[in-house]
Amino acid sequence: PFVVHALNKLPYSKLDSKSVGIREGVVFLTYNSLIASSEKGRSRLHQLVQWCSNFDGLIIFDECHKAKNLVPEAGSQPTKTGEAVLDIQARLPEARVIYCSATGASEPRNMGYMIRLGLWGPGTSFAEFNDFLATMDKGGVGALELVAMDMKARGMYVCRTLSYKGAEFEIVEVPLDSKMTDMYEKSAAFWAELRVELLSAATFSGMEKSASSQLWRLYWSSHQRFFQHICMSAKVPAVIKLASQAFMEDKCVVIGLQSTGEARTEEAVSKYGIELDDFVSGPRELLLKFVEENYPLPAMPEPVAVDGLEEIQRKRPSATSETSLARRARKVPKWNAESEDESEWQSETDTEPDTESDDEFQICTICNSGEDRKKLLQCSCCHHYFHSSCLVPPVVEESGKDWSCDSCKEKTTEYLRAKEVYDKELQQRYDGALERKVKILNLIKSLDLPNNPLDDIIDQLGGPDKVSEITGRRGMLVRSAGGKGVVYHTRNTKDVTMEMVNMHEKQLFMDGKKLVAIISEAGSAGVSLQADRRALNQKRRVHITLELPWSAERAIQQFGRTHRSNQASAPEYRLLFTNLGGERRFASIVAKRLESLGALTQGDRRAGPSLSAYNYDSSYGKKALVMLYKGLMEQEPLPVVPPGCSSEKPETIDDFTLKGRAALVSVGIIRDSILGNGKDSARILGRIVDSDMHDVGRFLNRLLGLPPDIQNRLFELFTSIFDLYIRNARLEGNLDSGIVDMKASTIEMQNAPK
Known part of the structure; x- marks a missing residue:
């Protein structure tokens, strides 16, 4: 039998050296190990390549x-992982x-490392x-199905998927109750007001x-994550109801989500x-x-760190008057340009000149x-000289090197006043903005x-x-024994380390000691x-x-x-969605990826669970979105009557x-x-940039931030236009249906295949 060596347990030396002594066997490593390197710069990739010199064995990328x-x-x-996988093959x-x-290939782009x-x-x-990627993108799901079938036919591709036979899929729509609807409407209004406030504050x-x-x-x-959290919370009562029903039917429950809210919990614990x-x-x-x-x-005014007026005066540039300079020039006719420059440099650097030539100019x-x-x-x-008796009033007390004349004092005072x-x-502007910020924070509270949702469900x-x-x-928040308040606890115990806590919890579920398991992507891998x-x-x-994951x-x-x-x-799968149009965004992404995943892995987009009804991010979806925008901007008439409107009452459509x-x-x-003005006084004028016109994902994301009523009406209008385009494509014979099962009562072969 071959010995399996875990590379991360070995030093970075040559594997076949005397100190390590590995000449044959199987080397196992994670992708993190593949891109790792030592402090001296030796990499695991280089270590492997050196050991596998002239290697014609097997590399398995699991x-x-x-x-x-x-x-x-x-x-x-x-990513470094993608580059390392490509590098070791080369x-x-x-x-x-x-x-x-x-x-392995939920979309063609993800196949880039499969150079073999x-x-x-x-x-x-290609x-x-x-070039291959561009052709696949242009050909759509049908092209992916052809690639998969061709690879299978050539014997270079094996795909066995566990049949979903016996598994039940049900999409459960969860309507928002009155309390949640009210909460959602207030949240949408708050985000709209916050946007206006931020626009104003950014300009100010x-x-x-x-x-x-x-x-x-x-x-x-943040806007998207916020409403995603709200949607999750709206589904918590339905989760509890479905779980209770499962217990009554002698079944157990697994609840899947993506975000645990740990970051927000730890921030709150650190603050409160x-x-x-x-x-x-x-x-x-x-x-x-x-x-x-x-x-x-806005910028906060910088405090002036001064110890009296003299500090400001020393920092100010020379305030010499032209009149005094003229007097000095007339009094000393032998003062040439060269000596002037020299004396000025000396006056800036030497506070106590001690040369005889300098004494000549002390007047x-x-x-x-x-x-x-x-x-x-x-x-x-200003560095000018004065007799103490010539000053009004005379300077009686002995002054140090920080003394200033009346003229400079006046100029410094003006500067300080300004x-x-x-x-x-500046302070008033800053205080006003800070006050508005504090008001917003208090309003949020x-x-x-x-x-x-995770803590609520548990x-x-x-x-x-x-x-x-x-x-x-x-860590997690747990209800106190008395039922009042919650306390933060770490998930590990004296008997179970943090590294083993998930495996311990899994075993309790598999042994039937707990009948509910809540899983996230980070903790449930494998x-x-x-x-x-x-x-x-x-x-x-x-x-x-x-919470449906972001990707297929x-x-x-x-x-x-x-x-x-x-x-x-x-298992029985229950996929929960609210009745909000914006949440279909998440289903749309996964539906699109599931279709291409099935096409690439099995040559059939119908493989696996189907969410095709939610795939709006397609060419038809983009056409529908453009038509919706043009209709609302009154650039073109809407091809369908908006929900809640009547063609016999044009004012309802205008409203x-x-x-x-x-x-x-x-x-x-x-x-x-x-x-607008004049005839357009009741209209809102504006523009939609080209990048937004075809972005279905952004449209569905932004829908989440609207009150439920207008959100659902806009989404219903979008889906109505979308369905219209699908029907027209089907009637014209342009709809790509992929692989279709041909059913008939009898099938006869008329001629031998060519």
Whole structure:
């Protein structure tokens, strides 16, 4: 048998050296190890290549989707993992390669590292990967199906997927109750007002363009996460209801989500302490953090650090008057240009000149006399000399080197007065902006916003004693024994380390000691929670997806936690969505990726769970969006009657159009908006930039920030136009349906195949 060596346990020396002594066997390493290097600069990649000199053995890239970002979208950089996977294949040209993954190619771009497939490069139809990628993008899902079938036919591709036979998929729509609807409407109004406030504050503070761009990037990303949290919280009662129903049917429950809210919880604990009145509200903490760190404030006046008037005077430039210079020039006719420059340099650097030549120029500016030079006073600001007796009033007390004449004092006083007025104005502007910021923060604290869904679900299902948490967070808030308040606890115990806490929780679930498991992507990777015939808990799993993952790869990975081989029963999947149009954004992304994933892995876009009804991010979706925008901007008539309107009552359509435009202004889709004049006095004028006209994802993202009523009406209008385009394409025979099963009562072969 071959010995398996874990590379991360070995030193960076040569593997076949005397100190290490590995001449044959199997070397196992993670992708993180592949890109690792020592302090002296030796890399694991170089170590492997050196050991595998003239290697014609096998390299298996398991979970190869980790290298998928070798060819990222525009504006991003390739990942180190993708570059390392490509590099080791190039350095070991004789090696055999196997790419192994359940989600290796959810879209063609992710295949960039698979250079051994022979689909592009010399001797193929595509000189480079980018040529292959462009053709696949142009051909759509149908082209991916053809590639997969061709690879299978040539014997270079094996794909076996666990059948979903027996598994049940149900999309559960969760309507918002009256309390949540009210909360959502107030939140949408607040974000719209916050946007106007930030626009005003950014202009008032004179924010630079780069800082302004960063502000709005953070604003929209926070905006999206905020409403995503709200949508999750709206589904918590439905999760509790479905879980309770499963228990009554003698089943157990697995709840899948992506975000645990750990960051917001830890921030709250660090601010307020480990004992809190209630669970942390993720949306509230997110809003507080955004405003606290990003609200634009004007420049604050710099305090003047002076020890009296003399300090300011020394810092001021010379205030020499032209009259005094003229008098000095007439009194000393032998003063040439060279000596003038020299004396000026000396006067700036030497406060006590001791040369005889300098004494010649020590004359009183008032009486123009050089008598009693030892009694002359020199101004520290203009550097002129004065007899103490010539001054009015005379200077009786002995003055040091910081003495200033009356003329310089007056000029310094004017400067200080002007600066005081300016600083006062700056301070008032700063204080006013700071006061507005504090008001906004206090308003956020007063908003009625939901708690962290993960903590809420665990609490309502019986607490940590009843629920297995398999996530990446290190601590959690737990209801106090008396029922009042919550306390922060770390998840590990004396008997279970932090590294093993998830495996411990998983075992409690598989043994039936806990009948609910909550999983996140970070904590559940590689975990099997199916109704395994070897486990004590063989009850059927009800897998509730509270939050659909952003990508098809993650969706498949999450579904795969409860659907694996050797299971006593297939799981029931419950995919939860609110009745908000904007939340279809998340389903749209995954639906698109699931179709291309099925096309690439099995040559059939219908493989795996279907969410095709939610795939709006397609060519038809983009056409529908352009038509919706043009209709609302009254550039072209809408092809369908908007929801809640009647073609017999044009005023209802006009009213909807006006409300739709106002809604798009509030979420930043319509820019540079103004109210019209004259005939257009009731219209909102503005523009939609070209990049937004075709961006379905952005449209669905921004919809989330609108009140439920107008949000759903806009989404319904969009889907109506979308369905119209699909119907027209089907009637014209242009709809790409992919692989179609031809069914007939009898099938006869008329001629022999050519």
